[in-house]
Amino acid sequence: MIHITDPLIATYLMTLQPEEDPRLLAMEEKAKAMNFPIIDRQVGRFLHLLTLLKRPKLVVELGSGFGYSALWIARALEDGARIVLTEYAEKNLAYARGIFTEEGLAEKAEFRTGNALELGQEYDDIDILFIDMDKYLYPAALEAMLPHLAPKALLIADNALWRGRVVETLDTKNNEPVKKFNEIMSRHDSFFTTIVPVGDGVLIAYRLS
Amino acid sequence: MIHITDPLIATYLMTLQPEEDPRLLAMEEKAKAMNFPIIDRQVGRFLHLLTLLKRPKLVVELGSGFGYSALWIARALEDGARIVLTEYAEKNLAYARGIFTEEGLAEKAEFRTGNALELGQEYDDIDILFIDMDKYLYPAALEAMLPHLAPKALLIADNALWRGRVVETLDTKNNEPVKKFNEIMSRHDSFFTTIVPVGDGVLIAYRLS
Ligand SMILES: C[S@@+](CC[C@H](N)C(=O)[O-])C[C@H]1O[C@@H](n2cnc3c(N)ncnc32)[C@H](O)[C@@H]1O
Ligand SMILES: C[S@@+](CC[C@H](N)C(=O)[O-])C[C@H]1O[C@@H](n2cnc3c(N)ncnc32)[C@H](O)[C@@H]1O
Numbered sequence: 255m256i257h258i259t260d261p262l263i264a265t266y267l268m269t270l271q272p273e274e275d276p277r278l279l280a281m282e283e284k285a286k287a288m289n290f291p292i293i294d295r296q297v298g299r300f301l302h303l304l305t306l307l308k309r310p311k312l313v314v315e316l317g318s319g320f321g322y323s324a325l326w327i328a329r330a331l332e333d334g335a336r337i338v339l340t341e342y343a344e345k346n347l348a349y350a351r352g353i354f355t356e357e358g359l360a361e362k363a364e365f366r367t368g369n370a371l372e373l374g375q376e377y378d379d380i381d382i383l384f385i386d387m388d389k390y391l392y393p394a395a396l397e398a399m400l401p402h403l404a405p406k407a408l409l410i411a412d413n414a415l416w417r418g419r420v421v422e423t424l425d426t427k428n429n430e431p432v433k434k435f436n437e438i439m440s441r442h443d444s445f446f447t448t449i450v451p452v453g454d455g456v457l458i459a460y461r462l463s
Numbered sequence: 464m465i466h467i468t469d470p471l472i473a474t475y476l477m478t479l480q481p482e483e484d485p486r487l488l489a490m491e492e493k494a495k496a497m498n499f500p501i502i503d504r505q506v507g508r509f510l511h512l513l514t515l516l517k518r519p520k521l522v523v524e525l526g527s528g529f530g531y532s533a534l535w536i537a538r539a540l541e542d543g544a545r546i547v548l549t550e551y552a553e554k555n556l557a558y559a560r561g562i563f564t565e566e567g568l569a570e571k572a573e574f575r576t577g578n579a580l581e582l583g584q585e586y587d588d589i590d591i592l593f594i595d596m597d598k599y600l601y602p603a604a605l606e607a608m609l610p611h612l613a614p615k616a617l618l619i620a621d622n623a624l625w626r627g628r629v630v631e632t633l634d635t636k637n638n639e640p641v642k643k644f645n646e647i648m649s650r651h652d653s654f655f656t657t658i659v660p661v662g663d664g665v666l667i668a669y670r671l672s
Contacts, residue, residue: 256469259660262630263467267658271649299657306655306669307516307617408516421471440480446515448508449476450661451468460515 256418258451267296277353281322292319293386293412294453298326301384301410304458305330308408310381313337316370316395317387321350323412327384328359336362338377340370371398379404385411389428392435407461409445411435415455465627467660476505486562490531501528502595502621503662507535510593510619513667514539517617519590522546525579525604526596530559532621536593537568545571547586549579580607588613594620598637601644616670618654620644624664 257264273279273295285292293301305313305327311334318324318339328337341347347365354360366373370387371394381404385395392411403409414420416432423429436457439447445459466473482488482504494501502510514522514536520543527533527548537546550556556574563569575582579596580603590613594604601620612618623629625641632638645666648656654668 256471258469258472260465260467260469260627262465263624263627263660263664266624266630267660270645270658271656296657296659300659303655303657303667303669304516307513415472415475418469418472421475436479446512447480448505448512449479450505450509450659451472451476452659452661455472458512460512 256421258415258418258453258455264296271299277357278322278325281320281325281353284320285322290319292322293326297412297453297456298323300450300452300456302326302330304408304410305382308382309335310408311335312377312380312404313382313384314374314377314380314399314402315339315384315386316374316399317341317385318347318350319343319386320346321353323384323386324350324363325353325357325359327382328354328362329357331359331362336364338364338366338373340366340368340373342367342369371395374399375402378402380407382408382410385409386413389413389416390431392431393438396435396438403461405461405463409439409457409459409461411457413454414449414457415451417454420455465630467624467627467662467664473505480508486566487531487534490529490534490562493529494531499528501531502535506621506662506665507532509659509661509665511535511539513617513619514591517591518544519617520544521586521589521613522591522593523583523586523589523608523611524548524593524595525583525608526550526594527556527559528552528595529555530562532593532595533559533572534562534566534568536591537563537571538566540568540571545573547573547575547582549575549577549582551576551578580604583608584611587611589616591617591619594618595622598622598625599640601640602647605644605647612670614670614672618648618666618668618670620666622663623658623666624660626663629664 318341419429447459527550648668656668
């Protein structure tokens with residue numbers, strides 16, 4: 255089995271900045287208990303940093319689950335900025351809404367139940383698009399969403415290294431679309447793209463114009 | 464020996480975006496031939512992205528070698544922005560100056576020979592500080608340079624995982640100062656800090672005010 259990052263290094267990163275925030279810890283526990291896939295905590299920190307740097311007005315997330323990644327992003331939003339959460343499962347979004355309300359962040363968020371690919375297309379001038387839905391849909395997400403990005407937008411996708419399977423021949427159902435997605439963005443003339451091996455691999459593409 | 468990133472994954476990242484730029488390739492060859500330590504190419508891409516996002520007016524680099532990392536950064540600078548290269552070795556900087564001139568980037572750069580810690584302190588309102596000098600000097604660099612950062616500045620340091628030695632007991636001369644540096648920034652109230660396991664580990668600290 256491939257470890258994208260050496261396990262000792264991963265542990266060092268986790269202990270260097272022990273998470274003490276009860277809300278984040280409770281969400282991590284919930285994910286573990288439900289065996290529900292959320293972003294790695296280090297990816298959360300990284301999304302928070304990218305959001306601080308980008309200072310977006312509008313963030314759209316495709317595949318929000320119960321709001322763990324959205325919380326990391328929302329905590330970095332400036333006044334007047336907002337994030338749109340999209341998710342099939344109504345009860346996940348209801349949980350997210352509860353968390354955002356407790357945090358005093360509810361007025362910065364919109365909670366949309368339904369097909370993320372359709373909902374996302376209702377927005378224009380998106381400054382950050384974060385993609386974390388079913389992996390086989392990644393190429394379709396590009397086709398649907400690229401026309402809706404603002405100039406100098408940031409497109410970010412989790413699981414760009416798909417547990418290391420991009421270099422293996424397992425799980426081709428998801429593996430092939432993720433590889434195709436990586437290739438499309440890496441070769442796209444309008445974007446500067448790089449994949450950072452944090453957590454399960456994060457693709458970041460900056461729109462050049 | 465620790466591989467921070469799995470070697471197959473590292474190769475995947477390199478082949479996904481093969482570097483075709485003759486200037487970058489020549490500098491990588493030169494580093495290999497001289498056995499001179501430069502940043503990993505993926506770190507170069509990452510610095511380029513961070514610079515695009517941050518849109519700095521002033522970048523200061525501590526430990527520029529012959530200019531490979533500075534070139535990745537400089538290519539992302541907007542008109543009117545500049546980068547200061549600092550380096551002990553006169554002949555390294557002379558080479559960097561030649562490269563920057565060929566690129567048409569010379570007027571965006573200042574080339575300063577001498578002790579990076581002293582030279583760096585001549586600048587104020589630094590938007591991006593990139594640290595890549597002798598590792599045992601990392602804590603001293605913080606003491607010297609933090610007062611010279613602009614609000615919302617980005618402090619970036621290469622080799623934050625020091626070839627994995629931060630989790631080993633080898634090479635304590637450099638290892639201990641790097642660990643101390645990581646701890647100081649991770650616990651600093653005025654910065655949001657994260658370490659990204661790209662290349663040899665990149666610490667990024669965003670000044671919150
Ligand atoms: C990996 S989880 C998201 C985790 C979340 N981003 C986090 O890190 O906290 C993927 C989620 O996307 C949802 N999903 C997948 N495809 C979708 C689609 N086409 N439309 C809406 N939701 C979708 C799934 O229901 C699941 O909750
Ligand atoms: C790792 S190399 C820099 C590589 C360069 N950043 C790159 O990636 O292309 C470190 C350089 O820092 C220089 N250096 C180390 N300590 C220094 C100091 N206190 N003042 C000036 N230069 C220093 C060394 O001469 C060496 O060229």
